Amino acid sequence: MGTHVIKMPDIGEGIAEVELSQWHVKVGDLVVEDQVLADVMTDKAMVDIPSPVHGKVIALGGQPGEVMAVGSVLISIEVEGAGNLKESAAPAPVAAKEAPAAPKAETAAESKPAAAAAARPAPVCQGPMVAREADERPLASPAVRKHALDLGIQLRLVRGSGPAGRVLHEDLEAYLAQGQSNASAPAAAAYAQRNDEEQIQVIGMRRKIAQRMQDATQRAAHFSYVEEIDVTAIEELRAHLNEKHGASRGKLTLLPFLVRALVVALRDFPQMNARYDDEAQVITRLGAVHVGVATQSDVGLMVPVVRHAEARSLWDSAAEISRLANAARNGKASRDELSGSTITLTSLGALGGIVSTPVLNLPEVAIVGVNKIVERPMVVKGQVVIRKMMNLSSSFDHRVVDGMDAALFIQAIRGLLEQPATLFVE
Template sequence: MYSFKLPDLGEGIVESEIAEWYVKPGDLVEEDQHIADVMTDKAVVEVTAPVSGRVLAVACDAGEVLAVGSELIRFETDGDQPEQQATGSQDEAAGKAAVETANKDTADTDAAPTKALLPEKASAAQGSPVTASAPNPATNVAAFTGKVLASPSVRQRARDEDIDLASVPGSGPAGRVSHKDLDTFVAAGGALVARSAFSGKQARTSATEVKVKGLRRVIAQKMLQAKRNIPHYSYVEEVDVTNLEELRAHLNANREEGQPKLTLLPFIAQALVKILPRFPHCNAHFDDENSLLTQHDAVNVGIATMTDTGLMVPVVKHCESLDVWQTAVEVARVSQAARDSKAKPEELSGSTITITSLGAIGGIATTPIINAPETAIIGVNKLQERPVVKDGVIVVRKMMNLSSSFDHRIVDGYDGAQLVQALKQLLENPGAIFV
């Protein structure tokens, strides 16, 4: 038997959430096979099998949090069949205990967590070795508890397609229903049967409790901590980006093969490179426990990025060493890596100031929350053409608001306003960014 512990996935990480299992008790796996996704507060990490063998037990259901160093998964390897024969009755007892634990859990509709491993059932009466086809008592938790185990995304899809999850056979740990199970159910015609019961309009009286977990749980904790500990103040200013848009259109129309299409973000990042030396306390980290402000020379710009699993902030490192084209390449690269859940931990940490943009969606102002331990965040809002007075004449210009927030413990209102005004001057006169 081989017991694999949850590995240390980075400095300062003491626990991780099991985001998804790709194996279940009874499965045969090869060494280095992808067995699970583990989520830290920095990234999603793929965990691979350290040995070849058969899965005897997994530590918990997807969505639960384990401490680093605790048992993650147990394998049967070559040469330990006798041991498994001897312990078969213990495994069966543990499996029953897992089901009993699930029966007691009536509060969580998204998972039936167990703190013991969930082993595959063995035949204790005959003392026979465990086989790959042996049933797993933990896979029938739903039958005992009356609950269906599924992730929030699976539940949402089932609601959208009018599918009763209770009628969908689950193949995951403890009978958990996956998207693949839904696909199989729909392919078999089950969705048509399920929809027939909802042919007429009905009053919606049910409610679904969704456990906050994974990246959403991490985001909730960080936002609460930032809002609770940092006295925010926000400053909004309008910017005439007509000239910047003309320059951007010209550069995009004449870009060389292989060069990316420029958005506003690379220009804002490069403008920050120009002005932050005048405002070093806005390109800084504040350790409130030790009353220590670390002002950085490097401009590492966090790019707030919406992904399928929630908000992430990949980082473009050392913007001071990049030109606008190189900045655009890095913005696109790290943002896409975050959306694909392939960003490395070092690409999701180390930012010194953050840019957040909701302009593509709309909205004329926001009050962004600071990405602690930073002291400033710059928010980009909707760009729109509207009439303005310029030199005593009403003209149509392309206008955009910048909504910025600052840590008032470190950045006074005057300083924050001065930074935004300096940024405005560069964006309205974009040629100065390159001088």
């Protein structure tokens, strides 16, 4: 028997150290070649570290949350063969893989490889409830999360029957049915005193998000501007295009139209498509429109980038948004796909609320936030009619952007969305 020592690989881009985010194995586990051993966090992305050998884990080189230097010992694996000590860097970290075809809104992100999933403890069912680890976030699509919210169900208590334990709509119904079957249980348990506490270490992606949000709010002079938009016409256009071309070109959401509106409006407001280096006191305005699309993943908020949105059609933008969102939710987005944005678009979809105050994605100077669409009675030409209304809640860096310019910029977007033909008139 021999020992194969795997060292922290050089991930590139001059990175000298990375944060160990999560182990997928423990001492004593048998591993196979290409099985994911650990996740490490760079400044830009989560990276999988696979095993180059078959063997048995005999030592781990660090704890989750620990910052490790490139070249330091990551893990030791006992292997068959000569007794001499072997050392190597881990094989090339798993980069972004080609994403599957664009998912539907409710399509769940794919699970990690089965070998890695097998290394994690399986959920334990306790009646209608499931025990999960303290830091484990249940896997579920945004639609399922909203359904659970509407039903008043704590998602962490629901057993998931989907891939990797993902919670599906039918799991929510099953949970409700189990709750009804246990209705005869003593109600007093629901009112019992609780004194338990839970401590969750802020590491990995959550730590990076916390650092970036804190940095943004401390360095930039945020101000927000909210405007109401009538999206009835553009929703009718979207429905028409989906009915006519959806089967052959793919379904359109509202996001590609918003990206197009940004591109057109930025022609008259180039100061919004900019980055501000506050140390050098330099504003860089860019001709290319690289739109960051804030995406919620199971490890936290990520911002994949639709590059050169100014050169994309509606369907091209839609396909790229879906591809990037799928990669981000799978944790497979590359560093290049998560950097380089010039302006950001953020939306909570059906959970978008009425008003939000998005935080800037530094060094950008503008972020456009999308709230949910609601039907409301409106007065149009003296008549009360039902219209589809939506708010844009946007934030700007007041060090660079004046309030009047921000208002005019959002009003320009409003005009484009309310008269959607103008999105395509050159």
